[in-house]
Amino acid sequence: MAVIQYREALNQAMSEEMERDDRVFLMGEEVAEYQGAYKVSQGMLDRFGARRIVDSPISENGFAGIGIGAAMVGLRPIIEFMTFSFSYVAFDQLVNNAANMRYMSGGQFSVPIVFRGNSGIAGNLGATHSHRPEALFSHFPGLKVMMPSTPADAKGMLKAAIRDDDPVIFIEHENLLGDKGEVPDDPDFVVPIGQADVKREGSDVTILTYSRSVMTSLKAADKLAEEDVSVEVVDLRTLRPLDMDTILASITKTNRCVFVEEDWYYCGIGAGVADRIYRAAFDELDAPIQRVAAKDAPIPYNRTLELDILPNVERVVEAVNSVLYR
Amino acid sequence: MAHAQTEAKPIVDREQALDWLRQMLVIRRFEERSAMLYQRQKIGGFCHLYSGQEACAVGSIGVLREDDYVITAYRDHGHALARGMEPRAGMAEMLGKASGCSKGKGGSMHFFQANRNFMGGHAIVGSHIPLAAGMAFASKYRGDDRVTICFFGDGAMDQGALHEAFNMAGLWKLPVIYVVENNLMSMGTHLHRHSAVLDLTQRGGPPYGFSASVAVDANDIEAMAETTLEAANRARAGEGPTFIEAKTYRYRGHSMSDPMKYRTAEELEKARERDPIALYEVVLRERGWVDDEGLELMQAEVKELIDEAIAHAEEAPEPGLDEIYTDITVSPHIPQE
Numbered sequence: 001m002a003v004i005q006y007r008e009a010l011n012q013a014m015s016e017e018m019e020r021d022d023r024v025f026l027m028g029e030e031v032a033e034y035q036g037a038y039k040v041s042q043g044m045l046d047r048f049g050a051r052r053i054v055d056s057p058i059s060e061n062g063f064a065g066i067g068i069g070a071a072m073v074g075l076r077p078i079i080e081f082m083t084f085s086f087s088y089v090a091f092d093q094l095v096n097n098a099a100n101m102r103y104m105s106g107g108q109f110s111v112p113i114v115f116r117g118n119s120g121i122a123g124n125l126g127a128t129h130s131h132r133p134e135a136l137f138s139h140f141p142g143l144k145v146m147m148p149s150t151p152a153d154a155k156g157m158l159k160a161a162i163r164d165d166d167p168v169i170f171i172e173h174e175n176l177l178g179d180k181g182e183v184p185d186d187p188d189f190v191v192p193i194g195q196a197d198v199k200r201e202g203s204d205v206t207i208l209t210y211s212r213s214v215m216t217s218l219k220a221a222d223k224l225a226e227e228d229v230s231v232e233v234v235d236l237r238t239l240r241p242l243d244m245d246t247i248l249a250s251i252t253k254t255n256r257c258v259f260v261e262e263d264w265y266y267c268g269i270g271a272g273v274a275d276r277i278y279r280a281a282f283d284e285l286d287a288p289i290q291r292v293a294a295k296d297a298p299i300p301y302n303r304t305l306e307l308d309i310l311p312n313v314e315r316v317v318e319a320v321n322s323v324l325y326r
Numbered sequence: 327m328a329h330a331q332t333e334a335k336p337i338v339d340r341e342q343a344l345d346w347l348r349q350m351l352v353i354r355r356f357e358e359r360s361a362m363l364y365q366r367q368k369i370g371g372f373c374h375l376y377s378g379q380e381a382c383a384v385g386s387i388g389v390l391r392e393d394d395y396v397i398t399a400y401r402d403h404g405h406a407l408a409r410g411m412e413p414r415a416g417m418a419e420m421l422g423k424a425s426g427c428s429k430g431k432g433g434s435m436h437f438f439q440a441n442r443n444f445m446g447g448h449a450i451v452g453s454h455i456p457l458a459a460g461m462a463f464a465s466k467y468r469g470d471d472r473v474t475i476c477f478f479g480d481g482a483m484d485q486g487a488l489h490e491a492f493n494m495a496g497l498w499k500l501p502v503i504y505v506v507e508n509n510l511m512s513m514g515t516h517l518h519r520h521s522a523v524l525d526l527t528q529r530g531g532p533p534y535g536f537s538a539s540v541a542v543d544a545n546d547i548e549a550m551a552e553t554t555l556e557a558a559n560r561a562r563a564g565e566g567p568t569f570i571e572a573k574t575y576r577y578r579g580h581s582m583s584d585p586m587k588y589r590t591a592e593e594l595e596k597a598r599e600r601d602p603i604a605l606y607e608v609v610l611r612e613r614g615w616v617d618d619e620g621l622e623l624m625q626a627e628v629k630e631l632i633d634e635a636i637a638h639a640e641e642a643p644e645p646g647l648d649e650i651y652t653d654i655t656v657s658p659h660i661p662q663e
Contacts, residue, residue: 025467051467056494057493057494057497059490059493061456061486061487062456062459062487062490062494063490063494064456065453065454065455065456065457065459065460065487065490065491066457066459066460066463066491066494067460068456069397069445069456069457069459069460069461069462070463071460072445072457072461073395073445073460073461073464073465074464075463075464075468092450092453092487093453093456093487096450096453097448097450097453097454097457101446102653102654102655102656103431103653103654104428104431104432104436104438104446105428105431105432105436105440105446105653106427106428106429106430106431106432106438107429107652107653108428108439108440109438109440109445109446138662142654164657165655165656165657166655166656166657240662241660242660242662272662276662276663
């Protein structure tokens with residue numbers, strides 16, 4: 001297996017799927033001639049040509065809708081939002097059209113489309129460019145929501161998203177784009193939608209998390225191991241639909257749970273997941289679930305303030321200690 | 327039975343003309359009976375009637391091919407019927423029944439029929455205009471010569487989605503025909519109060535490099551057909567989109583809940599003098615293609631067709647409660663609760 005960056009893994013996933021299926025194309029701002037604002041689509045214009053790697057005007061509402069229309073008649077578009085904050089400009093298309101089309105038409109029209117791009121609090125970008133839209137999109141029946149944490153997952157999950165017949169919201173993380181890892185080169189390597197992954201085995205506490213918070217949680221687990229606390233880190237990978245089997249197996253093993261997420265606490269992903277755990281496995285828990293999330297404020301430009309808003313290793317350690325009553 | 331055209335047709339022979347007249351009568355009767363059913367609370371939600379605008383849908387869709395795509399907004403009954411939807415499937419949808427064209431999950435504003443490439447009624451103003459560009463994008467991507475026609479009202483001219491889609495449609499010369507059915511009213515707001523520029527052909531085509539931007543009297547069904555056919559031919563030839571301002575008038579309020587206080591009885595009466603169905607009857611009589619007897623027979627047939635559709639819809643079963651969780655995703659939907 002080759003060691004490549006997360007962004008290269010995304011590129012491989014799209015390129016392999018485009019190689020396999022002529023109906024797949026990529027559209028978005030600066031994806032072609034500029035080679036991608038974050039270099040995710042580097043080289044793809046040369047390889048696939050302007051018919052399939054399509055530079056769009058800065059018109060998120062327009063090109064998201066064009067993707068949906070094309071998907072309704074049989075193409076399989078990948079629509080890139082340069083950052084996911086911009087998807088809000090296209091919110092109507094995603095939630096009124098993509099999410100509802102199959103239902104409203106009584107099952108007559110599928111929308112096999114992937115909306116992808118990066119999100120997250122990434123370094124002095126201020127409030128508008130630092131959104132974490134995952135909880136928002138996970139709210140809507142009809143959408144699937146995926147957030148990979150490693151290069152291998154990025155590739156396998158994006159391939160699954162492209163092959164899926166439903167609209168998938170595929171959210172990358174700007175701070176993970178340069179991360180390196182071993183990535184399978186088998187063209188049929190796919191990480192199925194709705195499959196969580198135990199990123200670290202442990203027996204005392206389960207940390208449920210996703211995206212960059214997986215890395216924060218793994219660091220916290222390392223630190224806690226020095227104190228003989230054994231932490232299991234479960235990467236949800238798909239936020240809708242949720243892999244409750246893997247979640248409950250881990251809770252049943254450890255009886256304690258901490259949820260770590262970068263989005264806001266109120267109505268965040270952890271709120272929905274905790275509710276489902278309480279109702280499915282209340283008796284398995286030896287302590288209330290603790291949640292670590294971003295502080296409840298828009299994201300400031302100032303780096304010191306910005307870092308303080310993010311969940312960090314110290315807060316995760318503190319939450320783990322709290323469910324252990326340490 | 328109304329049916330979509332199998333080939334792009336020239337305008338117009340006797341058989342074609344009589345079929346168009348008949349389609350307009352079907353739409354008119356379907357909707358006027360729907361109004362009665364709405365008042366009896368058999369039809370729920372919002373119900374936006376098309377009465378007065380029939381020539382626009384029938385004339386334009388009538389010259390397209392069966393493999394072309396048709397998409398419209400929430401005032402969609404006329405376009406669906408002109409595209410060949412069975413009145414019973416439409417009426418069952420209005421009543422929310424399982425045999426409705428969208429299985430009772432769409433309602434009046436969300437008629438769909440995939441096997442006639444009827445790509446739906448869409449109820450967020452302007453939101454479907456990019457979808458039409460996407461369908462046209464797919465035709466260009468595949469290298470086929472299908473055309474997409476997209477209908478919307480003058481109120482949609484003010485939505486950003488329209489201008490974004492128009493820009494890309496013009497930029498990429500997509501084979502799409504955009505038809506604004508200018509009935510002068512954006513819900514209850516007259517054109518002169520919602521648009522700084524009253525000539526919509528200036529707002530539609532020219533700023534976006536369309537191949538043409540034309541106004542047409544949409545009470546004249548053959549004028550509508552001719553204009554659309556020219557647009558379709560340009561689109562198939564790779565010349566890109568056409569913007570058509572179809573000048574029309576709706577007899578009823580924006581929806582059934584609209585008392586229409588913004589217009590006078592005189593205005594409505596004046597508009598009815600140019601009723602598209604009555605106008606075409608005169609034309610066809612003058613050509614000797616129809617007479618009193620023929621018209622009476624046609625009206626009786628249409629009445630029977632709609633009566634049958636209503637009877638079917640009233641008797642049709644409700645969708646089962648298990649239908650709540652079907653058609654959400656292609657793969658089995660896992661409720662997140």
